[in-house]
Amino acid sequence: MATLTMYPDDERLSRGERSVFNLYLVSAVALFVLMMLLGLAMRMSQGNWLALAPDLFYRVLSMHGAGMVGTMGLVTTAVMWFFLRKYVTLHLWAFLANYVLFLLGALCIIGSIFIGNYAGLWTFLYPLPSQGMVWSPQSAAVFMVGYLLIGVGMLLFYLDAAAGIIRVFGNFARALGLQWLFGGQIDPSHPKAVVAGTMVIIANSLGILAGAVVLVLYLINIYDPQMVLNALLTKNLTYWFGHMYINATIYMGVIAVYELLPRYTGKPYSVSRPFLWSWAASTVFVIIVFPHHLLMDYAEPRWMAVTGQIISHGALFPVFLVTAYGALANVYHSGMRWTMPSRLMMLSLFGWAAGIVPAVIDGTISVNRVMHNTQWVPGHFHFYLLLGVLPMALALMYHVVGSRRQAPPDSGADRIGLPLYLVGGLVFVMAFLDAGRLSVARRMATHLPEWWPTDQAGAIGAALVILAMSYFAVRIGAGLLKAPADGDRAHAAG
Amino acid sequence: MYQDIIWTVALAAMGLVALGFLWVISQAGKAADAASSQRAYHGANVLRRWLFGILLVVFAGVTWASLHRFPIPRQHAALDAAQVVDVIGRQWSWEVSTTTLTTGTPVEFRVTSGDVNHGFAIYAPDGRIVTQTQAMPGFTNRILYTFTEPGAYRVMCLEYCGLGHAPMVSEFQVVAPEGN
Numbered sequence: 236m237a238t239l240t241m242y243p244d245d246e247r248l249s250r251g252e253r254s255v256f257n258l259y260l261v262s263a264v265a266l267f268v269l270m271m272l273l274g275l276a277m278r279m280s281q282g283n284w285l286a287l288a289p290d291l292f293y294r295v296l297s298m299h300g301a302g303m304v305g306t307m308g309l310v311t312t313a314v315m316w317f318f319l320r321k322y323v324t325l326h327l328w329a330f331l332a333n334y335v336l337f338l339l340g341a342l343c344i345i346g347s348i349f350i351g352n353y354a355g356l357w358t359f360l361y362p363l364p365s366q367g368m369v370w371s372p373q374s375a376a377v378f379m380v381g382y383l384l385i386g387v388g389m390l391l392f393y394l395d396a397a398a399g400i401i402r403v404f405g406n407f408a409r410a411l412g413l414q415w416l417f418g419g420q421i422d423p424s425h426p427k428a429v430v431a432g433t434m435v436i437i438a439n440s441l442g443i444l445a446g447a448v449v450l451v452l453y454l455i456n457i458y459d460p461q462m463v464l465n466a467l468l469t470k471n472l473t474y475w476f477g478h479m480y481i482n483a484t485i486y487m488g489v490i491a492v493y494e495l496l497p498r499y500t501g502k503p504y505s506v507s508r509p510f511l512w513s514w515a516a517s518t519v520f521v522i523i524v525f526p527h528h529l530l531m532d533y534a535e536p537r538w539m540a541v542t543g544q545i546i547s548h549g550a551l552f553p554v555f556l557v558t559a560y561g562a563l564a565n566v567y568h569s570g571m572r573w574t575m576p577s578r579l580m581m582l583s584l585f586g587w588a589a590g591i592v593p594a595v596i597d598g599t600i601s602v603n604r605v606m607h608n609t610q611w612v613p614g615h616f617h618f619y620l621l622l623g624v625l626p627m628a629l630a631l632m633y634h635v636v637g638s639r640r641q642a643p644p645d646s647g648a649d650r651i652g653l654p655l656y657l658v659g660g661l662v663f664v665m666a667f668l669d670a671g672r673l674s675v676a677r678r679m680a681t682h683l684p685e686w687w688p689t690d691q692a693g694a695i696g697a698a699l700v701i702l703a704m705s706y707f708a709v710r711i712g713a714g715l716l717k718a719p720a721d722g723d724r725a726h727a728a729g
Numbered sequence: 730m731y732q733d734i735i736w737t738v739a740l741a742a743m744g745l746v747a748l749g750f751l752w753v754i755s756q757a758g759k760a761a762d763a764a765s766s767q768r769a770y771h772g773a774n775v776l777r778r779w780l781f782g783i784l785l786v787v788f789a790g791v792t793w794a795s796l797h798r799f800p801i802p803r804q805h806a807a808l809d810a811a812q813v814v815d816v817i818g819r820q821w822s823w824e825v826s827t828t829t830l831t832t833g834t835p836v837e838f839r840v841t842s843g844d845v846n847h848g849f850a851i852y853a854p855d856g857r858i859v860t861q862t863q864a865m866p867g868f869t870n871r872i873l874y875t876f877t878e879p880g881a882y883r884v885m886c887l888e889y890c891g892l893g894h895a896p897m898v899s900e901f902q903v904v905a906p907e908g909n
C-alpha cells in the first residue's frame with residue numbers, strides 16, 4: 236500500500252541516484268520549454284502571425300512531435316523508476332544507460348532534422364522517408380537510428396525492471412494481481428506502482444519491438460530499394476508502436492498520482508478488485524486498440540476496424556470508473572491540503588478524464604470519417620498530454636522539491652502559475668478541437684484565411700502555457716539542483 | 730451539421746467531467762469523521778455501480794447504432810454505382826477522372842496513390858469535410874457517397890506527404906441532374 240508518510244525514508248536518494256534523477260528531470264523541463272516554443276512558432280505561422288517556410292515548418296513539426304513524445308517518455312520513466320525502486324531492485328546503471336541512449340538518440344534526431352533536412356514527421360509512413368524529395372534517404376536513416384537508440388534504452392530499463400519484479404512477485408500475472416480478479420483476499424499492501432509498471436513493461440516492450448521491426452525494414456529498404464514493403468502492414472506496425480509508446484507515458488505518469496495522492500489527502504488508497512480489473516483490461520486494450528488509427532484505410536480487414544472502435548470506447552471504463560473515480564473518492568471529504576503537488580494531481584486527473592472524451596468519440600468510424608487528420612486529433616492528444624500527463628510529472632517534481640524543506644511547495648508565484656497553465660492550456664486545446672469541428676486539416680504549414688482565427692486563439696493560449704511552464708522549469712530546476720539530498724538529513728534539517 | 734453534433738456531444742461530456750471535479754474539489758476540505766467516511770465509502774461504491782451500468786447501456790447502444798449498418802462500403806464486391814471516379818494522388822497533385830458529378834445518385838470513388846500515402850478528403854462548398862479515405866500505394870480504397878447539395882467541392886490532402894502537402898488541392902463540380 237502506498238504510504239501516508241509525506242517523505243518516507245525508502246524514497247531517499249543516494250548521491251548517485253540523485254544525480255541521475257536530476258539529470259532526467261532537469262533535461263525534461265528544459266526540453267519541454269524548448270519544444271513548446273517550437274509549437275508556438277508553428278501555431279503562429281499557421282495563423283499568419285509568423286512566416287515559417289514550409290520546409291522549415293515541417294522540420295519543426297518533426298522535431299516537436301519526436302521531441303515531445305521522447306521527452307514525455309523520458310520524464311515518465313523517471314516517475315516509474317522513482318517509485319518502483321521501493322518495491323523491487325532496480326539497477327542504477329540501467330536507469331543511467333536509458334538516459335545516455337536517449338541523449339545519443341536525440342542527437343541523431345536533431346542532426347537529421349537540422350543538418351540533414353529530414354521532415355518526415357514522428358510517425359512517418361512508408362515510403363515517404365525514402366521519397367521525401369527535399370531530404371536524403373540517408374538523413375531519414377539517421378532519424379531512425381535515433382529512434383532505435385532511444386528504444387534500446389527503454390528496453391534495457393524495462394528488462395531490468397522486469398527482472399526485479401519477477402524476482403519479488405514470481406511472474407507478471409501475480410505482479411498484476413490477476414490471482415485476485417475472481418476472489419480471494421487481496422493483499423492491501425500490493426503496490427499499485429508494481430501493477431502499473433508491469434502493464435507498461437508488457438505493452439511498451441511489445442510496441443518498441445514492433446517499432447524496431449519496422450525501422451529495420453525501412454533501413455533495409457533505404458539501402459536496397461528493390462525490397463518493396465507493404466504500405467498497409469508497415470502502417471499497422473508504426474501505429475502499434477506509436478500508440479503504445481505515447482500511451483505508456485500516461486500509465487507510467489499515473490504512478491505518481493497513485494503514490495502521492497493519499498499522502499496529501501491523508502486517506503488510504505489501496506488496491507481493490509475494480510482496480511485490478513481495470514489494469515488487466517487496460518493491458519489488453521492498449522495492445523489491441525491501435526487499429527483506430529487506420530479507420531480510414533478501407534483496405535484494412537473489417538474486423539480490425541470494429542475492434543478499433545469497440546476497444547476505443549471500452550477504454551473509457553477504466554479511466555472514468557476506476558482511476559478518476561477512485562481518486563475523486565479519495566479526495567472527497569478528506570481535508571485535502573491544497574499545495575502545488577496536490578493541485579497538479581487534480582489537474583492531471585481532470586486532463587486525462589476530459590481529454591479522453593474527444594479521443595474516444597473520434598474512435599467511432601463514422602465520426603472518424605469527418606474528423607480523421609483534422610486538428611481534432613492534436614486537440615484531444617494535447618488535452619491529455621499537456622493537461623494530463625505533464626502535470627503528473629510536475630507533481631512529482633514539486634513533491635521532490637518540497638522534500639528538501641519537508642514541506643510541500645506553495646509559493647505565491649506557484650499559485651499564479653498553475654491557473655495560468657490551466658487557462659492557457661484550455662484555450663490552446665479548445666482552439667484545436669474547434670478547428671476540428673471546422674474541418675481544419677492537421678499537419679499543414681499553410682492554412683486557409685478562414686482557418687486563421689482558431690490558429691490565433693491557439694497561439695494566445697500557448698503563449699500563456701509557455702509563460703507558466705518556463706516559471707515551473709526555473710523553479711523546479713533551481714529546487715532540484717540546490718536541494719541537498721533528503722538522504723542527507725543532517726543538511727536538510729539545518 | 731454532423732461536426733457540430735460531435736462538438737456538442739464532446740463539450741457536454743467534458744463539461745460533465747469538469748462539473749464532477751469541481752464538485753469534489755468543493756467538498757474536499759471538510760474532513761469527515763470515521764462513521765461518515767464509512768458511509769461515504771459505501772455510497773461511492775453504490776454510485777459507481779450505477780455509473781457502470783449507465784455507461785454500459787450507452788456503450789451498447791452506440792455500438793449498435795454506429796455499426797449495424799457498417800459505415801464503410803464493401804471493398805471487394807462490385808458497388809454498382811451509376812457514377813465512378815478514379816482518383817490517384819501523387820506528390821503533389823490529384824488526378825481525378827471526372828470533374829462533373831450529379832446529385833442524388835451514388836458516386837463510387839476508387840482512390841489510390843502513385844507514390845507515397847495521401848489522404849483523399851472531400852470538402853463541401855461550406856468548407857466542411859463530407860467524407861474521406863486514405864490514398865495508399867498498392868491499395869485501392871472505395872468510397873460510396875451520394876451528394877445532395879450542388880456546388881464546387883474541393884479535394885484536399887489529409888495525409889502528410891512532404892513539402893507540397895498543403896497546396897495539394899483539386900476541385901470538382903456537383904450539379905443537379907438535368908430535368909430538375
Ligand code: HEM
Nearest residue numbers: 271274275277278300303304356357620621677678697700
Ligand atoms: C504550449 C505547448 C504546445 C504547443 C504550442 C504545441 C503546438 C503544436 C502544434 C502547432 C502542432 C501541430 C498541429 C497540426 O498538426 O496542425 C503540434 C503537434 C504535436 N504536439 Fe504539440 N504543442 C504543445 C505541447 C505539446 C506537448 C506537451 C506534447 C506532449 C507530448 C506535444 C506533442 C505533440 C505531438 C505528438 C504532435 C504531433 C506531431 C505530428 O503531427 O507529427 N505537444 N503541437
Ligand SMILES: [Cu+2]
Nearest residue numbers: 886888890894
Ligand atoms: Cu499530403
